[in-house]
Amino acid sequence: MSKKVVVLGEAREGALRNVSFEAIAAAKKISGGGEVVGVLLGDAVQSLAEEMIHYGADRVVTVEHPHLKLYTSDAFSQAFMAVYEQEKPEAIVFGHTALGKDLSPKIASKLASGLISDVTAIEGEGDAAVFIRPIFSGKAFEKVKNKDGLLFITVRPNNIAPLEHDAGRTGGVAALAVDVTNLRTIISEVIRKSTEGVDLSEAKVVVAGGRGVKSAEGFEPLQELATLLGGAIGASRGACDADYCDYSLQIGQTGKVVTPDLYIAAGISGAIQHMAGMSNSKVIVAINKDSEANIFKVADYGIVGDLFEVIPMMIEEIKKIKTN
Amino acid sequence: MNIYVLVKRTFDTEEKITVSNGKISEDGAEFIINPYDEYAIEEAIQVRDANDGEVTVITIGGEDAEKQLRTALAMGADKAVLIDTEDDLDEMDEFTSAKIIAEYLKDKEVDLILAGNVAIDGGSGQVGPRVAELLGINYVTTITNLEINGTSVKIIRDVEGDSETIETSLPLLVTAQQGLNEPRYPSLPGIMKAKKKPLEKLELDDLDLEEDDVEAKTQTIEIYLPPQKAAGRILEGEVANQVIELVNLLKNEAKVI
Ligand SMILES: Cc1cc2nc3c(=O)[nH]c(=O)nc-3n(C[C@H](O)[C@H](O)[C@H](O)COP(=O)(O)OP(=O)(O)OC[C@H]3O[C@@H](n4cnc5c(N)ncnc54)[C@H](O)[C@@H]3O)c2cc1C
Ligand SMILES: Cc1cc2nc3c(=O)[nH]c(=O)nc-3n(C[C@H](O)[C@H](O)[C@H](O)COP(=O)(O)OP(=O)(O)OC[C@H]3O[C@@H](n4cnc5c(N)ncnc54)[C@H](O)[C@@H]3O)c2cc1C
Numbered sequence: 001m002s003k004k005v006v007v008l009g010e011a012r013e014g015a016l017r018n019v020s021f022e023a024i025a026a027a028k029k030i031s032g033g034g035e036v037v038g039v040l041l042g043d044a045v046q047s048l049a050e051e052m053i054h055y056g057a058d059r060v061v062t063v064e065h066p067h068l069k070l071y072t073s074d075a076f077s078q079a080f081m082a083v084y085e086q087e088k089p090e091a092i093v094f095g096h097t098a099l100g101k102d103l104s105p106k107i108a109s110k111l112a113s114g115l116i117s118d119v120t121a122i123e124g125e126g127d128a129a130v131f132i133r134p135i136f137s138g139k140a141f142e143k144v145k146n147k148d149g150l151l152f153i154t155v156r157p158n159n160i161a162p163l164e165h166d167a168g169r170t171g172g173v174a175a176l177a178v179d180v181t182n183l184r185t186i187i188s189e190v191i192r193k194s195t196e197g198v199d200l201s202e203a204k205v206v207v208a209g210g211r212g213v214k215s216a217e218g219f220e221p222l223q224e225l226a227t228l229l230g231g232a233i234g235a236s237r238g239a240c241d242a243d244y245c246d247y248s249l250q251i252g253q254t255g256k257v258v259t260p261d262l263y264i265a266a267g268i269s270g271a272i273q274h275m276a277g278m279s280n281s282k283v284i285v286a287i288n289k290d291s292e293a294n295i296f297k298v299a300d301y302g303i304v305g306d307l308f309e310v311i312p313m314m315i316e317e318i319k320k321i322k323t324n
Numbered sequence: 325m326n327i328y329v330l331v332k333r334t335f336d337t338e339e340k341i342t343v344s345n346g347k348i349s350e351d352g353a354e355f356i357i358n359p360y361d362e363y364a365i366e367e368a369i370q371v372r373d374a375n376d377g378e379v380t381v382i383t384i385g386g387e388d389a390e391k392q393l394r395t396a397l398a399m400g401a402d403k404a405v406l407i408d409t410e411d412d413l414d415e416m417d418e419f420t421s422a423k424i425i426a427e428y429l430k431d432k433e434v435d436l437i438l439a440g441n442v443a444i445d446g447g448s449g450q451v452g453p454r455v456a457e458l459l460g461i462n463y464v465t466t467i468t469n470l471e472i473n474g475t476s477v478k479i480i481r482d483v484e485g486d487s488e489t490i491e492t493s494l495p496l497l498v499t500a501q502q503g504l505n506e507p508r509y510p511s512l513p514g515i516m517k518a519k520k521k522p523l524e525k526l527e528l529d530d531l532d533l534e535e536d537d538v539e540a541k542t543q544t545i546e547i548y549l550p551p552q553k554a555a556g557r558i559l560e561g562e563v564a565n566q567v568i569e570l571v572n573l574l575k576n577e578a579k580v581i
Contacts, residue, residue, distance in 0.1 A: 070488075073453070073463065098483045102465045105418070105450040109457035114419055114541025117448040130545065136445050139341040140348060143546040184462040189489040199484055205580070229581055247468075247503040248485035253337050253444050254359050254502055262580040273337045280550060283578045285570065291558070301573055302558040303566050313567040321575060 001127055002034030003090040003151070006083065008103075009040045009052050009060075010095055016048050018202055019095035019155065021055040021162035026119070026155045027093045028056055028163065032126020037061060037087055041079045043069035049173040056163040059172040061087065067180040070190070071099050074183045077106050082178040084111070089150075096154040097201070104154050113150040120159040120259070137253040137276035157202040158259050193246055198232040200249065205231025205262045208251055208278070211238035212267020212288065212307060219245055221311045222266060228318055234258065234278075236268045252277035266307040270295030287311070325377030326432065329368045330425060330439040330451065331396055332358040333389040337444065343547055357392045360440025362507040363500035367470055368438050369400040370505065375472060377435070378402045382428065384421055386410040390523065397518035398510030404523040412528045417540035418446070422454030424538055427531045429459060434495050441466045441499035449499075456497035464490055466501040 005027040009020040027036045038052035038060035049060040063079040080103070084092075092107070094100035096118045108115035121132040123143070131144050131153055146152075200206065207226040209219055219233065226233045234256070235249040251258055253276040263281035268274060270286070270293055278284070279298050286299035287307045296302045303310055335341070336354035343349060357365070368379045380403045381396040383389045393404040407424055409416065429437070439452035449465075456463035468487065469480035472494070479490040482501045510518070528535065557573075559566040574581045 098466070101449050102453065105422075105448075105453035106457045106463075108419070108450070109422065109454040112419075114417060115448070115450055116542055117418075117450060133447075135447055135547070136335065136341050136348070137447065138550065140343065140547060140549050142544050143548075144542050144544050147541055147543055149541065185464065185490050185492040187488050188491055190483075191487045191489075193485050193487060201484065246485070247501075248482055248487075250502065262574065262578070272340070276337075279553070283574070283580050284556070285574070286556075296556065296558060298553055299556040300553075300578065301570055302556055303563070303570060304558060305563050305566070309563060310567060313564060314571060317567055317571040318581065321571060 002032045003030060003126065004035045004037065004087065005031045005091040005093060006037050006039055006087055006089040007057065007093045008080065008095070008100070009038050009048065010097060010099055011040070011042060011045060011048055012199070016051050017095065017097070018162065019097060019157040020052065022157065022160045023093045023095050023155050024052065024056045025163045026122055026153065026160050027091070029122050029125055030091050030093070030129045030151065034090070037089065039080065039083050041068050041076055046173070046175065053169050053171040054165050054167055057171060059174070062173065062175050063178050064175065065178060065180045067183060070187045071102070072183055072185050072187065073102055073106050074185065075180045076103050077110070078180050079178045080107060081110065083176060086176060091151040094154045096156045100154045104152065108152050111150055113152050114146055116144050116146065116153045119153045119155045122160065134257070134280070137257055138280050139276055156259070158204070193248060198230065200232045200234055201256055201258060203232035203258070203260050205229040205264075206234045206251070206258055206260045206278070206281070207231060207264045207266065208234035208236065208268060209239050209244070209266050210236035210268030211242055213239055213244055216244050218308070221308070221315065225264070225311055225315050228315060229262070231260070231262070236271070236274050238268070265295050265299070266311060268295055269293050270297065325372065325375045325435045327368045327372055327377055327379045328429060328432070328434060328437045329361065329364050329379060329381045329396070329401065330437065330455070331361045331365065331381045331383045331392060332440070332443045333383060333385050333392040334358045334443055334445045341549065343549055346547060348547060355388070355392065357395060358440050358443045360442060360500050360502070363502070363504040364438035364440055365396050365399055365401060366505045366507040367500060368436075371436065371470070371472060380405060382407065382425060384409055384424055393523060394518050395510055397521045397523070398514040399508055400514065403521060406523060406525045407531070408525060408527055412535055413538070415540045415543065417542045418448050418450035418454060419541045420538045422451050422458060424528070424531065424533065425451070426455050426458035427533055428526070429455070434459065434461070436472075436494060437497040439497065439499045441501050452497055452499040461495045461497055462492055463497040463499070464492065465499040467498045468501050468503045470498060470504070
């Protein structure tokens with residue numbers, strides 16, 4: 001049977017995040033030919049609706065309200081539930097982002113539904129769809145299916161390929177008025193620490209440093225390399241514990257789990273807890289002084305050497321091929 | 325102040341994971357308190373010490389989870405509750421866990437609940453917010469700082485690297501992110517005292533729950549290990565040449581730059 005699927009789109013700095021397009025692709029798959037309805041919640045999101053349609057949504061419902069400018073679970077759940085009541089979908093897809101992780105369990109709880117979080121792949125279509133998700137931080141995987149009732153999933157960024165962008169696709173965009181009230185939280189300040197624009201969990205390239213980077217300044221060449229490749233920097237807990245960088249950059253079992261196309265590990269030994277967070281990256285490069293370092297066991301390409309020598313050379317070499 | 329901490333027993337992060345008979349093998353594995361729950365316990369103890377009150381740690385698990393509860397008591401929690409579902413339930417999911425925990429908490433006078441933001445095994449991050457919603461209280465996830473003044477609460481939370489300052493009030497559920505605090509190790513006197521602290525054991529019956537009330541909404545049909553990666557290539561020769569080769573490989577073989 002075909003399903004009507006609602007997909008929550010998410011904007012960051014005025015543009016839709018890639019994960020929203022990936023979520024539409026996931027929705028298409030589980031819809032089994034049913035309708036895919038995009039949802040946008042914010043203070044000014046109308047202009048983003050077309051883009052969801054270009055990526056495969058059949059139509060889009062927007063809710064605009066000043067209280068939706070910044071995410072709070074109260075405001076967003078009220079707005080989303082109003083859309084839910086109007087659309088009565090058979091399935092819901094969110095991105096497994098900070099927002100999606102925070103909001104989805106609340107919605108699932110309100111709807112007394114299951115929730116399959118952090119899906120990295122979908123097998124089968126429509127009612128037969130089975131969802132693959134990492135457990136034990138990627139040390140193992142499980143296949144999960146919904147029993148019956150509403151199907152609700154969140155998809156991990158960077159894992160499900162978006163559909164081809166088609167600027168010719170058209171669909172309806174309708175605004176829904178929702179009264180957002182009784183907010184129990186006030187956000188009094190937001191400090192953006194992620195200075196470079198690329199979000200670590202969505203980055204196609206991650207350049208990560210460990211204790212071998214030796215200081216906060218030591219991260220500068222890594223940042224330069226990351227910027228050059230349009231990627232983000234990450235770190236081991238060793239580097240975070242030593243105060244070379246913020247904990248928000250930590251990758252691993254108690255940090256972020258990333259699956260970029262390219263992961264460059266510099267001065268990281270490759271502890272099991274670190275590898276849990278990055279071993280499913282598509283291509284791994286390790287740079288380490290110690291040829292016995294564990295990280296070489298998961299690396300596709302390894303250079304045994306001093307990162308302070310290797311990274312600047314890489315920057316030069318990549319600049320060369322970029323200008324050619 | 326009435327403080328509750330949700331604690332899950334998980335595999336030690338050092339453990340390699342193996343699968344046998346379609347299940348994660350527990351043979352010989354070491355178990356710990358989910359690392360994020362350690363931050364939650366530490367924070368609860370600090371809040372109690374600053375405000376008075378009582379810290380109760382709760383876990384759903386089998387008999388073996390008593391060990392993790394005793395560790396929490398040794399760190400300084402006052403009471404523990406073990407909700408043992410082993411005899412009643414074959415299958416559980418996040419809906420099940422949250423429903424059971426909320427059922428236990430619903431008639432308690434809860435001021436503050438602390439949980440981990442995610443369990444490093446199941447990894448869904450659902451249980452905290454689900455419990456809050458079932459109890460009808462507010463929640464804030466992935467917090468790195470907590471200040472309580474009477475019933476007003478000021479929180480800093482980590483949002484994908486950015487930090488948000490949030491003002492809210494009790495009753496409240498928060499989930500701990502790394503950086504919240506430095507969890508203490510249980511002291512020897514703490515371990516001795518923990519043996520005498522109350523540890524209540526409950527089953528579904530005691531909570532007036534039927535199996536049907538908590539029946540899982542999702543079903544795991546297979547568990548498997550990721551494919552082993554073939555050994556990679558360690559480049560050789562002059563470092564400068566290795567770098568040229570590496571960039572060439574990334575561009576032309578792996579096609580990632
Ligand atoms: C409960 C728990 C959870 C944990 N969670 C995480 C987690 O989420 N993420 C995580 O990363 N860790 C985690 N850890 C910590 C983990 O066990 C390791 O301690 C940590 O990953 C080590 O960081 P590192 O590789 O940077 O440091 P080290 O192990 O000290 O390695 C430094 C490496 O740098 C190399 N090096 C030094 N100088 C240079 C140079 N000039 N050029 C090239 N190489 C150089 C050295 O050869 C060495 O291999 C956790 C631990 C526990 C107990
Ligand atoms: C005895 C037992 C039997 C199980 N049987 C099955 C099964 O048959 N099939 C299956 O798929 N899964 C099973 N599970 C796994 C279980 O469904 C999930 O682990 C659980 O729903 C929590 O999800 P999570 O691990 O993603 O936790 P998350 O939602 O990521 O955890 C976040 C936080 O919630 C709290 N929390 C989570 N779990 C517990 C808990 N058990 N007790 C107290 N606090 C908790 C902690 O503070 C934790 O940091 C079982 C778990 C237990 C304990």
